[in-house]
Amino acid sequence: MKKILGGLALAICAVHFPASANTIYLTRHAEKSATGTDPVLTAEGQVRATNIAATLKDARVKHVYSTAYQRTQQTAQPLATYLNLPVTAYDPSQLAAFAQQLRALPDNALVVGHSDTTPDLIRQLGGDPGSAIAETEFDRLYQVTFAADGAVTTTLLHSLPSSLNLPCASVSLNQSSLTATAGNWLYFTINVPECANTLNVNMSGGSGDGDLYVRVGAQPTANDYACRPYKNGNTESCALSNPQAGTWHIGIRSYTTFSGVSLNASAVQ
Incomplete structure (x- = not known):
């Protein structure tokens, strides 16, 4: 059975951390630089990555996963650093096998991916990602929980944006x-x-x-x-x-x- 709920992480205290034996948090990387084949995060993206860490610091996350790109690694790193965890790379071309690995975890995890791989991975987990993620959309933070009866609940949260108001970069x-x-x-x-x-x-x-x-x-x-x-x-x-x-x-x-x-x-x- 699948369930999808809507939620908004307007404040850290507003995020509900379920007592499920296994909860996976999934997000696309934060705002990236507009140049380069392997771009890094922008200043806004770095702030969002820090906000994601602040939101999930009490979510009992024991594993942090990211693809091998700089933008995903840098999005995952603040939470990993805070929790003293490694950032483990995964292969976005092998999502079915990775989903089985995540389902078998006894602990909670954060997975950082991309606008196309994140929804696909949620589907592989049995969840519902909702509409496609737009190229300019960076704030979705999914909470996929697994109940003892096999039910999968997908809750859509939103990571806090940067408070920076930087000029448009050429x-x-x-x-x-x-x-x-x-x-x-x-x-x-x-x-x-x-x-x-x-x-x-x-x-x-x-x-x-x-x-x-x-x-x-x-x-x-x-x-x-x-x-x-x-x-x-x-x-x-x-x-x-x-x-x-x-x-x-x-x-x-x-x-x-x-x-x-x-x-x-x-x-x-």
């Missing part, structure tokens, strides 16, 4: 001396924050002929893109107003062999 991507032979692609990404009003992508310089493509959420193709300037040579640009927050993919397709090309992109408020 994000940039700069590549130079790019080279590709005819018919091949080069791909790059830039993570656009929610506060960005404009995304500018510029290609210039070098010899040959490269074609610029820009797309959100997936690599562009010759037939699927958000911007494609259609110009000869290597001087092409895309300016997108109010871009969707998330990962934007930039592709340069070599119409003819090119070399010495520069690529610059920026997301600004």
Whole structure:
């Protein structure tokens, strides 16, 4: 039997810690930097991670799990440090086996994952994660409890946000001396924050002929893109107003062999 309840962790004292023999707390990593292939937490994310630790410090957590990425490890670390526990890595591609491991624990645990793996793991545990987690949503804290009769109850809490009011950080991507032979692609990404009003992508310089493509959420193709300037040579640009927050993919397709090309992109408020 499954049950899902709604709750809001407006204060630490408002969180109910059940006497169940096994309770698993699950959350997505906190706010992350908009750059890099393995981004770290932002200042806001670090505060949220600390708030998660404060919320769960009395929840009788005996195990702390995280994927191997910096953003998840840094979200898990404050609670692990407070409780003097290690952060144990798990494989997000093996969620069914990991769920069995969690169900077999005699103790409570915190599991830090991602916007896609966290709901999947809750389902593997027999719980109900509710609606999909948005790319800009970082506050869900799930409490999955297992009763003696086999019933699984999913309670949706919310971690406290940062009290910081930091200005929107500009994000940039700069590549130079790019080279590709005819018919091949080069791909790059830039993570656009929610506060960005404009995304500018510029290609210039070098010899040959490269074609610029820009797309959100997936690599562009010759037939699927958000911007494609259609110009000869290597001087092409895309300016997108109010871009969707998330990962934007930039592709340069070599119409003819090119070399010495520069690529610059920026997301600004």
